[in-house]
Amino acid sequence: MAEFKSVLLVDDSATSRMIIQRCFEMAGIQVGGFICAENGLDALALLKCNSGIDLVVTDINMPKMDGRMFTRIVKGDPLYAKLALIVVSSIADGDAEAELRSLGAAAVVKKPVSPAKISEALGGLS
């Protein structure tokens, strides 16, 4: 079963962050702690000061900095080359998924999220 020291949840909706967190628990995924950000900009700041983060779960549609830009910046930075990042969004399918994967997202999960979807996405992490 997957295990993470620290997971950064990036979503402007507190409800969505809570649901994703609950899905991790229900899927039996061990997480040392969750850190939350409401947009990509805040998430970048949190990444810089939390070196223990080993997984990022981000939404796309957010104010200030959306998930596409956030993913592009993070995965374009050699410092975070090994950091696993998955996208969870209501509009992530088809070409959007292909685009996000080309930016470096390891998996793309379509909302509504479920424990099974999270397990499947994390199962693909190398």
Add this chain to the structure above:
Amino acid sequence: MNEKKHSTVLDPEKASLILTETIPAVFAEMTFMDAMPVASSWGVAESEDPADTAAAVRMAIDMLMPLSCRLELSMSSELADNIADILYGGAEAESFTVGATPATIAADQNRADSTLELLNVLAGSFLSAYFGAGTPFKLELPFFLFGASEVSDPSIARVEFNVEGLPAIVTLRSIRYRY
């Protein structure tokens, strides 16, 4: 990108059918609630303003791509409370009262956030089902509607649901931007 070509207008009958199918699925997956469609209409003038019925909570999300339209969700306060109750747990989900304490403010935020997130997921599911995978989508952030002036644009499709005994109305509108 293998971009698909789409008609410049939404087909009201197809939109109504897809709303009827996707909304119950999202309600079930997100809130574990049964949403039964009870009436749908398209291509006709609205017989009544949803705000006059049980719709005390009204919100909308604008879809900008592949077509410009707005999805509105109206529901009773009781249903909004129930959704927050299910998602956050009953202890935190108290109804808003004047002179709110921190606990009731948190409950009100939970209710607002959970209904807006529900609408966000509804819109994504509708777009996926209507246009199919492989279509680039662009959604704005969901927001609350206040006042009848916000509902002047024509309705494309409108579906009423019975969500475990409480009403919810989903309306798809064309939108005219006013700059």
